[in-house]
Amino acid sequence: MLKNWLRRTVLASAVLAAGWGGAVAQPAERPLRLVVNVGLQVLDPIAGTSFITRNFGYMVFDTLVAMDSKGQFQPQMLEGWTVSDDGLTYTFTLRPGLEWHDGKPVTAEDCVASLKRWGARDSSGRRLMAATQELRAESENRFVLQLSRPFGGVIDALGKPSVHVPFMMPARLATTPPTQPVAEIIGSGPFLFVKDEWVPGERTVFRRNPRYRPRSEPADGLAGGKVVHVERAEFVNIADPATRAAALQNGEVDYLEYAPLDFLPVLGRDRNLQLARPGGIAQIMGGVALNHAQPPFNNLKVRQALQLALDQSEIVAVHGLPDGMFLPNCGATTMCGTRYSSDAGSEPVRSPSLERAQALLQDSGYRNERVVLLHPADSALINPMAMVVADRMKRAGFNVDVQTLDWATVAQRWLSREPVERGGWSAVPVVYTGFDLSDPLSNMGIGYNCTGTTPWLYCDEALTPLLQRFEAEADLDKRRAIMAEINQRVIANVNFPLTGQFSSPAVWRKELQGVIDFGFPVLWNVRRVSR
Numbered sequence: 469m470l471k472n473w474l475r476r477t478v479l480a481s482a483v484l485a486a487g488w489g490g491a492v493a494q495p496a497e498r499p500l501r502l503v504v505n506v507g508l509q510v511l512d513p514i515a516g517t518s519f520i521t522r523n524f525g526y527m528v529f530d531t532l533v534a535m536d537s538k539g540q541f542q543p544q545m546l547e548g549w550t551v552s553d554d555g556l557t558y559t560f561t562l563r564p565g566l567e568w569h570d571g572k573p574v575t576a577e578d579c580v581a582s583l584k585r586w587g588a589r590d591s592s593g594r595r596l597m598a599a600t601q602e603l604r605a606e607s608e609n610r611f612v613l614q615l616s617r618p619f620g621g622v623i624d625a626l627g628k629p630s631v632h633v634p635f636m637m638p639a640r641l642a643t644t645p646p647t648q649p650v651a652e653i654i655g656s657g658p659f660l661f662v663k664d665e666w667v668p669g670e671r672t673v674f675r676r677n678p679r680y681r682p683r684s685e686p687a688d689g690l691a692g693g694k695v696v697h698v699e700r701a702e703f704v705n706i707a708d709p710a711t712r713a714a715a716l717q718n719g720e721v722d723y724l725e726y727a728p729l730d731f732l733p734v735l736g737r738d739r740n741l742q743l744a745r746p747g748g749i750a751q752i753m754g755g756v757a758l759n760h761a762q763p764p765f766n767n768l769k770v771r772q773a774l775q776l777a778l779d780q781s782e783i784v785a786v787h788g789l790p791d792g793m794f795l796p797n798c799g800a801t802t803m804c805g806t807r808y809s810s811d812a813g814s815e816p817v818r819s820p821s822l823e824r825a826q827a828l829l830q831d832s833g834y835r836n837e838r839v840v841l842l843h844p845a846d847s848a849l850i851n852p853m854a855m856v857v858a859d860r861m862k863r864a865g866f867n868v869d870v871q872t873l874d875w876a877t878v879a880q881r882w883l884s885r886e887p888v889e890r891g892g893w894s895a896v897p898v899v900y901t902g903f904d905l906s907d908p909l910s911n912m913g914i915g916y917n918c919t920g921t922t923p924w925l926y927c928d929e930a931l932t933p934l935l936q937r938f939e940a941e942a943d944l945d946k947r948r949a950i951m952a953e954i955n956q957r958v959i960a961n962v963n964f965p966l967t968g969q970f971s972s973p974a975v976w977r978k979e980l981q982g983v984i985d986f987g988f989p990v991l992w993n994v995r996r997v998s999r
Contacts, residue, residue: 499673499700500980500996501721502989503712506847506875507669507705511661512649513635514589518879519901519988522631523725524703526690526990527674528569529635529655532560532579533627537689537986539749539807541627544683544691545574545636545656549623555615555942558622562609567679568638569654576605581642583626583634589646590632591915592625592907595939620942621909628910629690630903630988658682658694658992659701669876672703674991687993689986697982697995709848716741716975722996723976725989728848729787735975742983744974748805749902750987753798754783754853754967755913757896761925762887764839765894769832771962774895775816777825777864778857784968786852794970801913801958804969806906808948813956817966825864836867839894842882844875847899853967854897861895882923896923897967901987908954909939913964928961 504523510516513525534544543549547563566574580603587593587600597603601616613622626634641650653661659674666672682693704721706712709728715721717738727735727743735741756778758765765771781796798804799814811818839861843854861868869888873881878896886892900912908914917935918927934957938950958964976983982993 497699498996499702500698500723500991500994501702501704502723502725502991503706503715503721504703505725505849508666508672508703509668509876510649511653514586514632514646515649517631519631520703522633523989524661524672525633525635525655526657527659527701528653528657528661529633529637530566530657530694531627531633531635531690533623534691535627535629535689536691537984541623542685542688542691545579555618557615558613559606560611560613563683564609565681566656567681568656569660569677569679570638571679572638573608574636574656575608575639576611578639578642579636580605580611581639582636585642585644585646586632586634590628590634590910591912591919591921592621592628592910593632593634594919594921595619595909595915595935596622596625599939618940618942620938620940620947621907624907625909628907630901630910656680658696670705674701674703675699682992687982687984689984690990694990694992696992698991701991707846716977719977722980723974723983723989723991725974726849726972727975729789729972732790732973740978741975742978742980744976744985744987746971746973746985746987749803749807749906751795751803751805751969751971752849752899752901753803753905753969754850754897754899755964756857756967757882757898757912757924757964758926758962759892759894759924760927760963761885762892762894764832764834764837767832767834768961769828770834771965772816773825773829773832773834773864774861774866775959775962775965776821776828777860778817778965778967779820779860780817780966780968782860783853783856784970786856787970789970793973794968798966798969799955799959801955801964801966802906802908802911802951803902806902807944808906808908808951810948810952810955812952813959817959822860822863829865834865838869838888839866840869840871840888840892841895841897842878842893843870843872843897844878845872846874849899849972850875850897853899857895857897857967885925903987908935908951914954914958917963924964926961926963928957928963931957931961931963 508520510521532545533541547561549560587597599619602614605611644650658680660677662673676696682695685692713731784794797818799811799817800809802808858870884892905911916922917931934954
């Protein structure tokens with residue numbers, strides 16, 4: 469079925485080329501096909517919250533600042549910036565020749581509007597905007613950010629690599645409320661979105677942007693020259709892991725965002741395939757989003773009992789990963805092996821115990837209230853871990869109602885603030901990468917403290933001054949010391965209990981050269997060569 473569908477896609481492309489190009493159809497160049505983890509439903513990377521929307525964003529939009537392979541931040545759309553002696557005034561200059569997909573020039577006014585929209589949505593952005601006295605365009609290619617108080621991570625925030633990424637868009641679109649999708653997709657990035665061929669949830673089509681002007685430096689992580697060597701690229705959704713693996717091995721697709729973990733030994737032995745080697749920030753951390761606003765997880769002792777019940781080694785073991793691809797009982801809420809890693813206060817995480825969890829749950833006053841756990845069965849990464857989480861919770865004494873759904877439905881239910889009797893929820897197993905968790909200001913279990921802007925509504929008043937100290941500090945060593953205090957506080961309050969850190973590598977066919985092994989897929993710099 470997959471082969472027939474792909475063959476029809478290629479045939480349709482050839483017919484389309486004949487219709488535009490004249491009487492004689494030329495053979496269509498084979499598209500570069502990436503199999504994504506889940507289908508693309510939301511296009512706006514500021515309104516959307518998923519990795520697939522982020523991946524889409526990097527295809528069609530661009531950023532002012534970008535992270536390189538060493539985790540350093542480099543100018544991208546910017547020519548550069550200057551900082552005043554007191555550290556409160558940043559002046560940014562755009563590099564020349566930037567154009568939107570509709571041919572209009574990128575201006576400082578566009579960037580100011582884009583930053584304001586992002587800053588109303590993102591955790592790091594909200595904090596930056598709260599510390600900003602003024603953000604204004606000075607000329608067509610220069611804008612100024614004037615801080616009202618010290619903020620140590622201005623460039624880190626502008627170079628934030630994952631959800632929500634501060635992508636630039638025209639001012640006329642950036643005036644759209646951040647929770648409402650923009651009316652059209654106009655970026656300045658290396659690819660053009662082919663809306664007429666988009667099949668939501670199944671296939672997304674891109675063409676090379678002929679107006680894009682790459683930087684002169686070599687591609688490095690998300691930074692450097694984004695040179696596109698293919699005329700057409702596609703995101704394809706194949707739900708079944710076995711079908712994904714077979715399609716890659718047969719050459720029907722070129723690249724899997726995540727290799728099906730059960731097939732790693734087979735794929736690793738295939739001489740035609742290359743496995744990525746993610747580490748540190750590119751690894752994945754599982755966790756359980758808890759509804760702090762509703763019983764029973766509005767009770768601290770109940771949350772602490774759950775945290776004690778979650779044995780990361782047992783949960784991650786369900787994937788059957790070889791040694792070196794997982795970490796047993798990581799106690800760093802910003803993930804182990806990242807810039808701000810700390811295990812301060814992590815004893816409940818590093819030493820799980822069902823017996824202690826049972827005793828604490830009994831002492832908490834828990835009265836067998838129903839715990840609705842939303843189980844996204846269509847996620848190859850979350851599905852098996854969620855089943856172990858549910859089992860551990862039941863063994864600890866929780867009355868668990870597992871509701872098995874697809875991720876799209878889970879994402880909608882997750883937004884509900886109703887009690888479970890009226891369609892609400894109690895817990896959702898999820899996964900994030902180090903790109904999302906490694907900075908506490910953007911970490912979903914830390915940076916949204918007391919903001920009311922995340923579905924799980926955690927609020928720890930003791931954490932607020934620690935985050936304020938962290939955001940004001942620019943010295944890396946002092947930030948790390950503050951992070952140790954933050955780690956201890958977050959674990960004590962059980963904002964976001966962790967279920968284990970592991971690698972889920974991408975895999976691609978070796979005839980692809982120039983693939984950037986960064987931790988999530990980018991399709992510039994890639995060319996197909998004969999083998």
